[in-house]
Amino acid sequence: MAQDVKKVVLAYSGGLDTSVILRWLQDTYGCEVVTFTADLGQEGEVEPAREKAELLGVEQIFIEDLREEFVRDYVFPMFRANALYEGVYLLGTAIARPLIAKRQIEIAAETGADAVAHGATGKGNDQVRFELAYYALNPDIKVISPWREWDLGSRTKLIEYAAQHQIPVPKDGRGEAPFSVDANLLHISAEGKVLEDPAKEAPEYVYSRTVAPEAAPDKPTTIEISFEAGDAYEVNGIELTPAELLAQLNKIAGENGIGRVDLVENRFVGMKSRGIYETPGGTVLLAAHRAIESITLDREAMHLKDELMPRYAKLIYNGFWFSPEREMLQALIDKSQARVTGKVRLKLYKGGVAVVGREAPGGLYSEAHVTFEDDEVYDQRDAEGFIKLNALRLMLAKKRDGD
Secondary structure (H helix, E strand, O other): OOOOOOEEEEEOOOOHHHHHHHHHHHHHHOOEEEEEEEEOOOOOOOOHHHHHHHHOOOOOEEEEEOHHHHHHHHHHHHHHOOOOEOOOEOOOOHHHHHHHHHHHHHHHHHHOOOEEEOOOOOOOOHHHHHHHHHHHHOOOOEEEOHHHOOOOOOHHHHHHHHHHOOOOOOHHHOOOOOOEEEEOOOOEEEEOHHHOOOOOOOOHHHOOOOOOHHHOOOOOEEEEEEEEOOEEEEEOOEEOOHHHHHHHHHHHHHHOOOOEEEEEEEOOOOOEEEEEEEOHHHHHHHHHHHHHHHHHOOHHHHHHHHHHHHHHHHHHHHOOOOOHHHHHHHHHHHHHOOOOOEEEEEEEEOOEEEEEEEEOOOOOOOHHHHOOOOOOOOOOOHHHHHHHHHHHHHHHHHHHHOO
16 A cells, blocks of 8 residues: 655656656655656766656756765775675675665755655665665655556566556667666676576677777786875876776776676575676776785785675675664774875786786885895794794694694
């Protein structure tokens, strides 16, 4: 049974699903709908969403360029942690959801709306990510998830509904879509249809941000990335804003066939799914960040970060960006980045990223200590006592247990 809702803020892309949702909300709840469209660098036009919303009778339409906020306040903090879900996924979809949800809640407050809605299906992770963020930011907000309520369970039914209500269908929506796509400045993902059998290789047309490694240039591309306090700010000596920097890395890395991942992952809701992810700039940025950390972070600080990283990545994947535990981990991670400043040189070649140089003004690397030549700073005889003390418990256990 429909809730008593007066006004709802809908996360609106202008595509078939959310356009049907918009009209369905009006019909089912009899409420006013406010649309919010976020430009997160998805490389598509967002203004057509305004025309579509106006056509469907929406009076309050929000279209906002959030690219800089997205990279500065969400992507960069995540990359300070070197976050990877299940060792592979750079969390491109997951990290975008809390920002969209935050703006929905803010717009609800600005417009007097008492509810928010999203277009995520009842099978995926995004429903969880959106709704955990909604409730964390406004415990009293009403949440509408149409895919869990309506009987429009297929793309065919959505198209039929759109035709019945004179809702324009995107040009590519009349046929059977080959796969589902989600995109932002960090990545683009593809799932479903032709990708549902994990035994079959993904067709080349699935990829849009990267050339095939085989087709990449036959000569390597060398780039230099500069960091300050854990965040990248320069590429090849040119200072860039966070969004500009990621866009530049996407271009360079994509041309070199870097950032493709074919992954079967464990969704939070319990099932496994196969996805194709392209994260060209992020792949290079991760390699560069780990390289600058390698000469600036204390050993135990680095190892502690690596131990905590899977927990941090899982929190983001599962939708707990606004949780106290993620914020606690972020404070620890950010503390570790105070001296992560310097430059990293990388060589990009046919899908591969190789670190070929790194330097840092506050680095902990000491050539005087590690040299194989004569030195005056390290007494090798000190190692004997160090080894014996570490071996003591092993020796005692062996004597106790015998053979």
